[in-house]
Amino acid sequence: MTEPLLDVEDLRTYFSTEEGVVRAVDGISFKLKPGERRGVVGESGSGKSVTAMSIMRLIEPPAGEIVTGTIDYRGGNLLTLDEDEMQAVRGGKIAMIFQDPMTALNPVYTIGDQLTETIVMHQNVSKKKARDIAIEALEDVQIPNAPARLEDYPHQFSGGMRQRVMIAMGLSCNPDLLIADEPTTALDVTTQAQIMDLMFNLSEDRGTAVLLITHDLGVVAGFCDTVQVMYAGGIVEYGTVDDIYHNPQHPYTWGLLASMTRLDEDQRARLHSIPGAPPSVIDLPVGCRFRPRCEFAIDICGRVLPAIHPIGEGVQEVACHRAEELDLKSIDIATDDDGAVDVDEPTEQTVEDTAVQEAVEAADGIPDDEAEVTT
Amino acid sequence: MTNPVETSQANQTADLSELPDDVILRVSHLVKEFPITKGVFYKKQVGAVKAVSDISFEVKKGQTLGLVGESGCGKSTTARALLRLLEPTSGDVWFRSDTLGTVVNVATANKSQLRDVREDLQIVFQDPYASLNPRMTVASIISEPLTVHDEGDKKSRIDQVKALLKVVGLQPEHANRYPHEFSGGQRQRIGIARALALNPSFVVLDEPVSALDVSIQAQVLNLLDDLQDEYNLTYLFIAHDLSVVRHISDRVAVMYLGRMVEIADNEQLYDEPMHPYTHALLSAVPIPDPTIEVGRERILLEGDIPSPANPPTGCRFHTRCPIAVEGKCDVDEPQLEELAPNHWVACFYPEVKDVF
Numbered sequence: 229m230t231e232p233l234l235d236v237e238d239l240r241t242y243f244s245t246e247e248g249v250v251r252a253v254d255g256i257s258f259k260l261k262p263g264e265r266r267g268v269v270g271e272s273g274s275g276k277s278v279t280a281m282s283i284m285r286l287i288e289p290p291a292g293e294i295v296t297g298t299i300d301y302r303g304g305n306l307l308t309l310d311e312d313e314m315q316a317v318r319g320g321k322i323a324m325i326f327q328d329p330m331t332a333l334n335p336v337y338t339i340g341d342q343l344t345e346t347i348v349m350h351q352n353v354s355k356k357k358a359r360d361i362a363i364e365a366l367e368d369v370q371i372p373n374a375p376a377r378l379e380d381y382p383h384q385f386s387g388g389m390r391q392r393v394m395i396a397m398g399l400s401c402n403p404d405l406l407i408a409d410e411p412t413t414a415l416d417v418t419t420q421a422q423i424m425d426l427m428f429n430l431s432e433d434r435g436t437a438v439l440l441i442t443h444d445l446g447v448v449a450g451f452c453d454t455v456q457v458m459y460a461g462g463i464v465e466y467g468t469v470d471d472i473y474h475n476p477q478h479p480y481t482w483g484l485l486a487s488m489t490r491l492d493e494d495q496r497a498r499l500h501s502i503p504g505a506p507p508s509v510i511d512l513p514v515g516c517r518f519r520p521r522c523e524f525a526i527d528i529c530g531r532v533l534p535a536i537h538p539i540g541e542g543v544q545e546v547a548c549h550r551a552e553e554l555d556l557k558s559i560d561i562a563t564d565d566d567g568a569v570d571v572d573e574p575t576e577q578t579v580e581d582t583a584v585q586e587a588v589e590a591a592d593g594i595p596d597d598e599a600e601v602t603t
Numbered sequence: 604m605t606n607p608v609e610t611s612q613a614n615q616t617a618d619l620s621e622l623p624d625d626v627i628l629r630v631s632h633l634v635k636e637f638p639i640t641k642g643v644f645y646k647k648q649v650g651a652v653k654a655v656s657d658i659s660f661e662v663k664k665g666q667t668l669g670l671v672g673e674s675g676c677g678k679s680t681t682a683r684a685l686l687r688l689l690e691p692t693s694g695d696v697w698f699r700s701d702t703l704g705t706v707v708n709v710a711t712a713n714k715s716q717l718r719d720v721r722e723d724l725q726i727v728f729q730d731p732y733a734s735l736n737p738r739m740t741v742a743s744i745i746s747e748p749l750t751v752h753d754e755g756d757k758k759s760r761i762d763q764v765k766a767l768l769k770v771v772g773l774q775p776e777h778a779n780r781y782p783h784e785f786s787g788g789q790r791q792r793i794g795i796a797r798a799l800a801l802n803p804s805f806v807v808l809d810e811p812v813s814a815l816d817v818s819i820q821a822q823v824l825n826l827l828d829d830l831q832d833e834y835n836l837t838y839l840f841i842a843h844d845l846s847v848v849r850h851i852s853d854r855v856a857v858m859y860l861g862r863m864v865e866i867a868d869n870e871q872l873y874d875e876p877m878h879p880y881t882h883a884l885l886s887a888v889p890i891p892d893p894t895i896e897v898g899r900e901r902i903l904l905e906g907d908i909p910s911p912a913n914p915p916t917g918c919r920f921h922t923r924c925p926i927a928v929e930g931k932c933d934v935d936e937p938q939l940e941e942l943a944p945n946h947w948v949a950c951f952y953p954e955v956k957d958v959f
Contacts, residue, residue, distance in 0.1 A: 271816035386907045416673035417843065418904045421887035425903060443816065446846075446889030450896030469893040487821035489850040491888045492895065492959045494870060498828065499850070501821035505786045 231303070232259040233404055233437050234283070239297035241275075241282045244290070248510045252278040252292070254461035257536075262404065263435040265428075267448035267469075269484075270458035273506055276441045279458070280407045283439075284324055285314050302404075320350040323398035327410035329390035333382040339366075339393055340378030343400060350401040365396040369426060388419035392426070399430060406431070409441045424451055445488060449473060454543075457481050460507050460517040463536055467544035475557060477539050477546040480518045482556040516549065524550055622697055622706050627805055627837050628662040628685075633694035633710075635677075635684045639912060652912045654680040656861040657694075659939075662805075662854075664699075667831070667838040669852030669869075671845055671884070675908055677861040678841045682807045685709065685839075686726055687717060698724060701804050722752055725798040729810035731790030735782040741768070741793055742778035748800040767796040772826060788819035792826065799830065807839045812847060824851060845888050849873055854945075857881050860919040861911055863939060867946040877942060877953040880920050885958040895959070902958075918950070926952055 241253040253275040260266055268276045281287055282294055285306060299306040306317065318324075326332045334342060343362040344355060353361070359378070366374035369392040382390060391411060398406055408427065412420035428451055431438050440452060448455055448469065455472045457465040457480065465478040476482040486500035504521045507513055513520055519529040528549050536547040548554075622629055636651040655677040662668045670678045683689040685696045687709055696709040702722045709720055725748075728734035735744055745767055746760045755763065765775040771792040782790055791811060798806055808827070812820040824847065830836060842848050848855055849869065856866040857878065865878040876882055883902040890896055904923045909915055915922050921932040931951055939947040 271818065388907060416908075417845070418673065418883055418887045419907070421889075421901050422903055424889075425901065444889070445817070445891040449891050449893045450889055450899070473891060473893050484817055485891060487818050488891055489820075489824070489844075489846040490890060491846040491849060491873070491885065492890050492892075494849070494873070498825050499821040501825055502818040503822075505788060505819060506816075 230261055233262045234260040235300040237298045240295045241278050242295050243292040250509050251461050256463050263437050265438045265452045267452035267455040268441045274458040275461040276458050280409050280441055319346055320401050321403050322405045323403040324407040325394045325398050325411050327413050329394045335382055338379055343397055347400050365400040369396045387415055391423055405437045407439045464547045471544040477551045478548050479522050479524050625663045626661050627664040627699045629697040631659045631695045633658045634692045635680050636692045653861050658863050665835050666853040667840050667851055669848035669855040670841045671848050672858035676858040678858050682809050682841055722801045723804045725803040726807040727794050727798045727811050737782055740779055745796045771796045787815050791823055805837045809841045862919055865948050871946050875955045877948045878950050879924050879926050882956050882958055
């Protein structure tokens with residue numbers, strides 16, 4: 229058994245807002261091995277980005293706070309480090325790249341300034357040496373004509389090139405772990421293929437572990453070794469990519485896969501769809517958080533939050549009361565016709581006609597020239 | 604099959620015989636360029652962004668044409684130009700209007716014709732946050748087209764708003780709420796209800812599910828399918844996601860840098876793609892299955908998409924094309940040719956390739 233590189237235990241990150249406490253990450257635990265490529269998948273609001281920001285200690289009190297938990301990195305708890313020590317970890321040991329490379333780069337400094345700054349800070353080398361390392365880093369991410377491009381500003385790079393620069397910056401100090409938060413979401417699909425290919429090769433060559441945060445199950449399938457699926461602040465399922473894609477045990481994972489359109493399948497029939505929308509993390513349902521949308525929910529699901537537990541022979545884990553008895557694989561989703569129409573709360577036939585009428589009258593008062601725009 | 608490249612040389616309101624009976628829309632030689640100007644007081648045009656260059660296609664009644672391509676390829680500009688939300692630089696847009704009972708050239712229609720045409724021709728936008736006025740209630744948003752087009756009285760508008768809400772899967776009591784009270788998927792349903800208010804025959808869907816989470820995407824796609832069946836709608840579905848387009852379209856057109864490079868029926872395009880750009884595009888889309896992904900070979904394109912202000916000579920794709928031939932592809936511009944029945948490709952060296 230190899231020592232884990234990262235060991236997150238019962239992490240809870242809450243934000244206080246006017247409406248109440250947002251339990252963005254609510255008691256998650258996971259371990260990451262050196263060199264492992266892990267996909268963290270989930271929909272918006274599932275807590276996947278906050279997980280990443282918690283690891284990097286980028287949650288600023290008083291808005292947000294890590295209320296409990298430990299994040300052990302190579303045996304030491306990151307949560308007990310002071311700011312200087314944490315600064316050495318960020319960029320040096322654990323690097324992070326973001327969805328939008330334009331906002332992550334400073335527009336008034338050249339790419340060279342920004343790259344060498346990181347290198348000088350973490351590697352204790354001269355500026356000249358840092359420049360050489362920077363050129364090498366840009367060459368590693370296949371940016372042509374690297375020495376000249378060091379003098380360019382971020383706006384002179386295309387979106388894909390900027391993301392390459394971010395990766396170069398992230399990997400310039402040879403971190404053990406790269407956290408990539410939706411790194412290709414803002415990019416076109418052919419550029420995405422280039423960037424994922426590049427990240428895969430770099431991680432393979434250097435043995436860098438990657439935590440890939442994404443909503444795209446397609447990207448994960450070809451890139452990751454393992455996957456954790458998050459829903460409303462918790463991990464609902466964990467396993468190897470084969471486990472998750474070929475033998476999902478949680479109804480949410482299963483539903484998510486079934487609702488995807490696939491390029492390799494001619495499926496003009498109706499898509500399976502998960503009814504409703506993810507719950508508000510301010511007002512989480514009692515019991516299993518997926519219960520309001522789950523077609524397999526029974527009595528206990530509404531009372532007890534299921535704990536994540538091992539299932540089957542391998543490493544797979546699932547947080548579902550019914551995982552052992554349900555055989556999701558055998559369900560024919562093609563015949564499952566769940567009308568998207570009844571996605572909301574049950575209809576209350578108490579329409580306040582007067583209010584509707586007022587609204588329609590309000591629309592009547594709109595001058596024609598303004599109204600024309602929307603027609 | 605009529606050649607989609609051929610122009611119909613008819614006057615503004617051609618008689619119905621100009622369009623085959625089953626065709627509702629024919630775009631021919633559509634061009635849209637945005638001028639690049641210099642100078643503060645004396646604006647001088649120094650160039651043009653050639654967003655859409657000579658695009659021609661047809662859409663059959665009751666079908667869905669998927670228009671795909673990467674950012675900057677001109678797909679959204681095409682949609683906006685054919686709706687006259689942008690003034691086309693040149694070209695014709697022949698549309699069979701139920702309201703006018705005739706075929707109209709939308710590109711040259713006058714104001715009153717345009718107003719009538721828009722009862723039949725509607726659009727749903729990508730961003731459900733930006734396309735709904737935050738200060739209007741859902742009822743006023745949905746009834747606005749009815750008001751503008753003077754349809755019915757107040758009482759019938761109220762009934763219609765309620766009916767439309769139900770059609771798109773919302774509740775009648777949602778009518779009094781404001782857009783911010785809804786989730787992304789619900790907002791997109793509001794946008795769809797507004798587009799349907801005037802009973803259109805043709806709806807342009809500009810990236811309607813791109814901003815939505817996967818589980819919500821499926822709901823909205825199913826809704827669009829149901830509405831198409833129920834109201835016999837024709838869709839122009841614009842998207843960058845080729846798997847979504849495969850699910851919804853009958854026919855698919857691929858654009859690159861303002862040009863159409865390939866157009867074919869759904870199965871034909873996905874099973875037997877012929878243009879090297881289509882190959883690259885399809886091979887780049889990840890498939891949610893690790894077994895397939897591990898063995899899959901990607902066609903990785905070099906570099907980035909060139910600027911439409913200064914497109915390459917010859918074939919616009921030649922700078923990134925893995926099979927470009929020097930002296931041919933960088934000199935001559937390939938035109939769409941029908942290489943298999945209903946399958947048009949603009950390439951000098953087309954070949955069928957399996958990309959999965």
